[in-house]
Amino acid sequence: MAKQAKRVKSKYTKARFKRELPLHLMILPGLILVLIFSYVPMGGLIIAFQKFIPSKGMFGDQKWIGLKNFSYVFSLPGFSRALINTIEIAFWKILFGLLVPIVFALLLNELRGRKFKKAVQTIVYLPYFMSWVVLGGIFHDMLSPSGGVINQLITALGGKPVFFLGDNRYFQGTMIATDVWKNFGYGAIVYLAAMLGIDTQLYEAAEIDGANRWQQTWHVTLPGIKMIVVLMTVLSLGNVLNAGFDQIFNMYSTSVYETGDIIDTFVYRLGLLDAQYGPATAVGLFKSVVSTLFISVSYFLAYKFADYRIF
Amino acid sequence: MKKNRLAILTGAMVALSAVMPVMAEENYSVSFSRTQDSTMESDIFSILKDESYEDNRWTRLIKERLGIDIEYLWIAPNAEQQTQKFNAAVAAGTIPDIVSVDKLTLKNLVEAELVVDIQPYFEEYASDLLKDMIASAGEQCVQACTFDGVQYGIPYVDCDIETAQILWLRQDWMDELGLAAPKTVGDLRAIMDAFMEKAGDGAVGMALCNDLYGTVMDIKGIANAYGAYPRYWVKQEDGTIAYGSTTPEMKDTLAELADLYQNGYLDTEFHVNDGTRAAEALINDKCGVVFGWHASALWPLQDSLNQNPEADWRPYQLVTSEEGAKVTPGINMMTSSWYAVSSECEHPEALIELLNLYCEKVFDPELNEYSTYANPGDGLEGVWRLCPVSLNSPDKNQQTAKAIAEPLKTGDPGELYGEQLSMYEYSKAAQDGDTTLWGWNRVFGENGSQQLLIGYQNDENVELVRDEFYGVATETMSMRKTTLDTMLDEAFIKIITGQTPLDEFDTVVESWYSAGGQDMTDEVNEWYQAQ
Numbered sequence: 001m002a003k004q005a006k007r008v009k010s011k012y013t014k015a016r017f018k019r020e021l022p023l024h025l026m027i028l029p030g031l032i033l034v035l036i037f038s039y040v041p042m043g044g045l046i047i048a049f050q051k052f053i054p055s056k057g058m059f060g061d062q063k064w065i066g067l068k069n070f071s072y073v074f075s076l077p078g079f080s081r082a083l084i085n086t087i088e089i090a091f092w093k094i095l096f097g098l099l100v101p102i103v104f105a106l107l108l109n110e111l112r113g114r115k116f117k118k119a120v121q122t123i124v125y126l127p128y129f130m131s132w133v134v135l136g137g138i139f140h141d142m143l144s145p146s147g148g149v150i151n152q153l154i155t156a157l158g159g160k161p162v163f164f165l166g167d168n169r170y171f172q173g174t175m176i177a178t179d180v181w182k183n184f185g186y187g188a189i190v191y192l193a194a195m196l197g198i199d200t201q202l203y204e205a206a207e208i209d210g211a212n213r214w215q216q217t218w219h220v221t222l223p224g225i226k227m228i229v230v231l232m233t234v235l236s237l238g239n240v241l242n243a244g245f246d247q248i249f250n251m252y253s254t255s256v257y258e259t260g261d262i263i264d265t266f267v268y269r270l271g272l273l274d275a276q277y278g279p280a281t282a283v284g285l286f287k288s289v290v291s292t293l294f295i296s297v298s299y300f301l302a303y304k305f306a307d308y309r310i311f
Numbered sequence: 312m313k314k315n316r317l318a319i320l321t322g323a324m325v326a327l328s329a330v331m332p333v334m335a336e337e338n339y340s341v342s343f344s345r346t347q348d349s350t351m352e353s354d355i356f357s358i359l360k361d362e363s364y365e366d367n368r369w370t371r372l373i374k375e376r377l378g379i380d381i382e383y384l385w386i387a388p389n390a391e392q393q394t395q396k397f398n399a400a401v402a403a404g405t406i407p408d409i410v411s412v413d414k415l416t417l418k419n420l421v422e423a424e425l426v427v428d429i430q431p432y433f434e435e436y437a438s439d440l441l442k443d444m445i446a447s448a449g450e451q452c453v454q455a456c457t458f459d460g461v462q463y464g465i466p467y468v469d470c471d472i473e474t475a476q477i478l479w480l481r482q483d484w485m486d487e488l489g490l491a492a493p494k495t496v497g498d499l500r501a502i503m504d505a506f507m508e509k510a511g512d513g514a515v516g517m518a519l520c521n522d523l524y525g526t527v528m529d530i531k532g533i534a535n536a537y538g539a540y541p542r543y544w545v546k547q548e549d550g551t552i553a554y555g556s557t558t559p560e561m562k563d564t565l566a567e568l569a570d571l572y573q574n575g576y577l578d579t580e581f582h583v584n585d586g587t588r589a590a591e592a593l594i595n596d597k598c599g600v601v602f603g604w605h606a607s608a609l610w611p612l613q614d615s616l617n618q619n620p621e622a623d624w625r626p627y628q629l630v631t632s633e634e635g636a637k638v639t640p641g642i643n644m645m646t647s648s649w650y651a652v653s654s655e656c657e658h659p660e661a662l663i664e665l666l667n668l669y670c671e672k673v674f675d676p677e678l679n680e681y682s683t684y685a686n687p688g689d690g691l692e693g694v695w696r697l698c699p700v701s702l703n704s705p706d707k708n709q710q711t712a713k714a715i716a717e718p719l720k721t722g723d724p725g726e727l728y729g730e731q732l733s734m735y736e737y738s739k740a741a742q743d744g745d746t747t748l749w750g751w752n753r754v755f756g757e758n759g760s761q762q763l764l765i766g767y768q769n770d771e772n773v774e775l776v777r778d779e780f781y782g783v784a785t786e787t788m789s790m791r792k793t794t795l796d797t798m799l800d801e802a803f804i805k806i807i808t809g810q811t812p813l814d815e816f817d818t819v820v821e822s823w824y825s826a827g828g829q830d831m832t833d834e835v836n837e838w839y840q841a842q
Contacts, residue, residue: 053419053422053423054398054401054402054419058402060402072790076791076794077794077795077798077822077826078794078797078798140583140588144580145579145580146513146579146580163579163580165583166580166582166583253521253582253583254521254523254582254797254800254801254804255582255583255801255804255805255808257797257801258801269793269794269797270793270794273793274789274790274792274793275415275789276789276790
C-alpha cells in the first residue's frame with residue numbers, strides 16, 4: 001500500500017499538472033471566496049484580546065489586555081446561566097433534530113402513493129423556508145394563553161391554559177418543539193434521497209429470505225443510510241453552542257430570561273446595545289473553539305466506530 | 312459645423328464659470344454622509360423627478376448662497392449600514408467633514424482628535440436666530456458635548472418637556488359614567504373599575520406592554536406617581552445621585568403594580584406583548600386607561616378612533632400616590648445627536664453657515680420660505696430633509712399649540728404659516744368632524760397634550776423631576792449597565808406577576824449594587840460633583 005502511494009506521488013509530473021490545470025482553475029474562485037470571507041476576517045479575532053476602541057481603528061494603537069475580556073464576560077451575572085441554557089436547548093434540538101427526520105423519512109418511505117408522498121414531503125419542507133420573524137409572530141398568536149388556538153384546544157379538552165412563551169417551565173420545550181417542527185422537513189428530504197439510493201435488489205433478496213417490513217427496515221434501509229446519518233450527526237454537533245438566535249430573539253421576553261436567555265442573545269445585548277466589541281468577539285471566539293472541539297471529537301469517533309471519513 | 316458648436320458650448324461654459332465666483336465669495340466643497348429615508352421616495356422623489364439626494368433645491372440654494380458644493384461620501388441604505396460605514400470611516404480616520412453623532416461617538420471622536428473646537432466658529436458666525444434656538448434648549452445639551460471645557464458639538468436640540476408622561480383616559484366613557492378627573496392612584500382605580508365593567512368580557516384596566524420604559528403603555532407613569540424614576544439618575548435628599556430603579560419608591564411602585572396584576576387590572580400576558588399587541592385592547596374598546604407621552608394621540612390612540620369614531624381620549628396630568636401631593640413627572644434630556652466638524656475640514660465655519668441658512672429658510676417668520684424649503688404640502692412632505700443639516704426648534708410644538716389656540720376658536724388662520732398653519736388645518740379639520748385627523752387635534756388643539764405640557768411647566772402643583780445624568784456613559788456603565796438593567800427587569804416582572812414576593816426587590820437591589828451598581832453610582836456622583 002505504502003509503496004503504491006509513493007509511486008502515485010512520484011508520478012505527479014508536469015504533464016499531469018497540465019492535464020488537471022482546468023480542474024484547479026475551476027476550484028480557484030471558490031477558494032478565493034473562502035479565503036476572503038472566512039479566513040481573512042479571522043484577523044479580527046485579535047479584538048478579543050484588546051480593549052478595543054473603534055475610533056482608533058482595526059490596526060490602530062489598541063491596548064492589549066490578554067484574557068481580560070474573557071474573564072469579564074464569564075464574570076457577568078447571567079452568563080453562566082446563558083451558557084447552561086444554550087447547551088440544554090442545543091442538545092435537545094440536535095437530538096430531536098436527528099431522530100424526528102429519520103423516523104419521519106422511514107415512515108414516508110413505506111408509503112405507496114407517489115403523489116401523496118410528494119405532497120407530504122413538500123408540505124413539511126415548507127416551514128424550513130420561513131423566517132423566524134414571521135413564525136415568531138404566528139407562534140405568539142397561536143400559543144397565547146388567552147385565545148390562542150393551541151390553548152383553546154387544551155381548554156376544550158379540559159386542561160388548564162399553558163403560558164408557553166411566558167412561563168419558564170415551558171419555554172425551552174416550546175423552543176425545541178417549534179425548531180424541530182420547522183426543520184425536520186429538510187432533514188427528511190436528505191434521508192429520503194439516501195434511501196432512494198439503496199439498491200432495490202437488496203429488498204428483493206431480503207423478501208425472498210422471508211424478512212418482513214420491520215426487518216427490511218432494520219437490516220436494509222437503516223444500514224443503507226448509516227453514512228448519511230453519521231455525516232449529519234457529525235455536522236450538527238458543531239452546533240452545540242448554537243441554540244438558535246433568530247428563533248429565541250423573536251420569541252423570548254424578560255420574563256423567560258431564566259430559561260431562555262442563550263449566549264447569542266446575551267452577547268447581542270452586550271455587543272450591539274452596549275457596543276462592547278472586545279467582549280463580544282471574545283465570546284464569538286469561545287464559541288468557535290468549542291464548536292471546533294466538538295466537530296473534531298465527533299469526526300474522530302465517526303472514523304473509529306463507523307469507519308467513515310468526511311474529509 | 313460640429314466643431315463650431317462645441318466651441319460655442321465650451322465658450323458658454325467658460326463664461327458661466329467666470330460669472331459664478333462673483334455670486335459667491337469662494338467655492339469649496341464640504342462632505343457629508345447620510346442614510347436613505349424610504350419615506351422620502353414616496354413623499355419627495357416620486358413627485359420631484361428632477362431632484363435627488365445629491366442635487367436638489369437645498370444643494371442648489373447652498374451652492375448659490377454660500378458657494379458650497381455638498382458632497383456625500385456615501386448614502387447608506389439603512390441606519391445599520393450607516394453605523395457600519397461610519398465606524399469604518401472612523402477606524403480609517405477619514406470621517407466626512409460634517410458629521411451627526413450621538414454622545415458616545417462624539418466622545419470617541421474627541422479622544423481620537425478627529426473633531427475641532429466649534430465654539431469660536433459658533434461665536435463668530437452664528438446668526439441671532441440660531442443662537443436663540445440653541446439657547447432655548449437649556450444648558451444640558453451643550454454641556455453634554457463639552458469635554459474639558461471645549462465645546463466640540465452643536466446640539467440638534469430637542470424638547471425635554473416632551474419626555475414627560477401623561478395619563479390618557481377615554482373621555483366619552485368618563486362623560487357617560489359621570490366620572491371626574493383622577494387625582495390619586497385610588498381615583499384611577501375607581502375609574503378602571505367603572506371602565507372594566509363597561510367594557511365587559513376581556514376588559515383590561517390599564518394597558519401595559521413588554522417595553523417597561525418606552526413612551527407609551529409603560530410603567531413610568533405609575534412610577535412617577537410614587538416618586539420613582541426607573542432608569543433615571545435622580546437626586547436624593549442628601550444631595551447625592553441614585554439610580555431610580557433601585558430607590559425605595561420603586562418598591563412602592565412594584566407593590567402597586569403587583570396588586571393591580573393580582574386583581575386583574577393588567578393583561579396577564581403584558582410582559583410578552585409588544586406595543587402593537589398590547590395596543591389591541593385600546594383599539595378594540597377593551598381598555599380606557601393608558602399612560603403615555605404627548606404623541607400617543609397619533610399612535611396608538613388614533614387607531615382607536617379609526618376603529619370606533621365615537622371614541623375620544625383626553626390627556627390628563629399624572630396622578631399621585633397621596634391626596635394633595637404634588638404631581639411629579641420625570642423628564643430627561645431629549646437631545647440625542649450633535650453636529651461636529653472633522654479636523655480635516657478646511658472650512659469649519661461651513662457648519663454654522665449651513666445652520667444659519669437652514670434657520671433662515673425654515674424658521675424665519677419674515678422670509679417665510681417654509682413652503683419652498685420645508686413642507687410644500689399637497690403630498691410633498693418634508694423637503695427639509697434634503698438639506699444636509701437641519702435643526703429643530705425645541706419648543707416648537709408648544710409654540711404651535713399656543714399660536715393656533717385662538718385661530719381654532721375663531722376659524723381664521725390669520726398670519727399662521729408653515730408647520731403652524733398645517734397643524735391648524737389638521738386640527739380644524741378634526742374639530743369639524745374628520746376623525747382620521749383626530750390625533751393631531753389631541754396633540755395641538757384644545758384639550759391637547761401640548762396644552763397639558765404647557766400646564767406642567769406653569770402649574771404650581773407640578774414639579775418636574777430631571778434625570779440628572781446626561782453625560783457620556785461612564786466606564787462601568789458602558790461595561791455593565793445593560794446586564795445590570797436586565798437583572799432588575801427580570802426581578803421586576805417576577806414581582807409584578809406574583810412569581811416572587813415583593814421583598815425580592817431588596818435582594819435584587821443588593822446584588823445590583825455588588826455586581827457593579829455601586830461603581831456606577833460612584834462614577835455618576837463623581838461626574839455630578841464635577842459639573
